[in-house]
Amino acid sequence: MSDELSVNEYRQQRIENMEKLSEAGYPAFGEAFERTDRLDRLHEQFELEKPVAACGRIVAMRKMGKLAFAHVNDGSARFQLMIQRDVIGEDAFKAFKLLDLGDCIGVQGAFFLTKTEENTIAVKIWKLLSKSLLPLPEKFHGLSDVETRYRQRSLDLISNPEVMDLFKKRSKVMREIRSYLDQRDFLEVETPMLQQLAGGAAAKPFQAHYNALNVDVFMRIAPELYLKRLIVGGMDRVYEMNRNFRNEGIDRTHNPEFTCLEIYQAYGDMRSMQTLIQGLFLHIAETVFEKIEFEWMGHTIQLQTPWKEVSYHDLICEHLGANWFELDEAGMRAIAEEREVGLEDVMSAKEITHEIYDKTIEGTLIQPTFITRLPAELVPLANTCADDPELVDVFELIIGGKEIAPAYSELNNPLEQRKRFEEQAKSDESAIDHDFLTALEIGMPPTGGMGIGIDRFMMLLTGSDAIRDVILFPQLKPRG
């Protein structure tokens, strides 16, 4: 990096140490090392005087005249090493003292217990596996500068165990999502990320150029239209959990590439999705976190099912008065003002209602809540309710005051879908995905569909208030 000069002194000292070690018979970048087991499992297998081989990165060292202690970490746990001059010999001990924090070593020895009863390996042989040329962050405060943590995630993972733990949990969450769905006959599929039409959502796409075909392509904003093609094709339960890309701003809850789980179940509807998501979330909570209560921004969220369900109509009446929907526009505007919700002059009654919902009601729904029967205007791609064509058969799952997952009884009427695309495209014929419409005309069974933002789900589960904390390499501006 460009700041190489500023760490030159430290780097130079370490290069000198590396050369001395090499001369003493410890080449700097050694070969693979056979260990008895990972360090976390060595703690479980601890048995006094049992022979053991272990390796890891040196994260702490306390060297004395004829004795030294060190802690190594292999990403699973820390383990203490004890090195005695009279055991390993004068030369090996002298060489050991040339090691720096950050170096990776392998040792052979035997389990040993110190006075303070800490699991330790009494070292008989050690090997240098990799020399670190750069200084590690300070051992006590660690690395806390937020920007450096995001830009140099390697260092963050090495010096902040809770960060390592969070990302291990994220990996397990994704594994358990797959396991839960696979067990229920859902097929994981991969659909195009490079698309000639970026459909399935309303968002600005990233653009790229495909040289071989000389065509412009878009990074996908959603996999929806392809997953539905698969439903038409007879893959009657499919899901995809992968990246979507939206060419929009970055803030605490938005990263331009984000991971989304989309699930479609043929012969099902919004109700099937309701059952599925409750089971899925409970499974994740129990298997990965071993609890069903989560602390989130000062609230305790209870995941015990069944979750609360309320229709949009009833929810509004509950908060804004039973006669809300009988009010005229002036009456609604008066209540909006009372609640300090800013409105635009052109807003319809439905838009006013939704604005107040967005600003003052949604945030109060801390416990998991399904909001059902939304006005059709708000959700263009869902089937209407059988008993009321003004409403759509969908839910919005709200947890911790945030939308976590929308689910639809998917629109499968190809004529209606065509009409809505045409309205949306406003006479731009090229913006309509005709292949998708053709698939719908072949006939899509009634289908329940759902989308879950995995990053925001992780925020909820880990109590993080920034999406960057749950994404290993969040998007940042280039440094000047």
Add this chain to the structure above:
RNA sequence: GGGACGAUAGCUCAGUCGGUAGAGCAACUGGCUUUUAACCAGUGGGUCCAGGGUUCGAGCCCCUGUCGUCCUACCA
């Protein structure tokens, strides 16, 4: 988009009224056989984010920019 705040040694941070740049850890030298934020003695280490301005003199005051954090707005 608007506003507030921040950037000083490898890391974590102090820096008074504008007057020679500080601490702890880390590093280096020496000592030390049960340490664990090891300890003791000594030494070295700075483009004070960048650029401009005011001033005899700027880490500090003013302007511009970069990156980040928070608030707010927008988007989904």
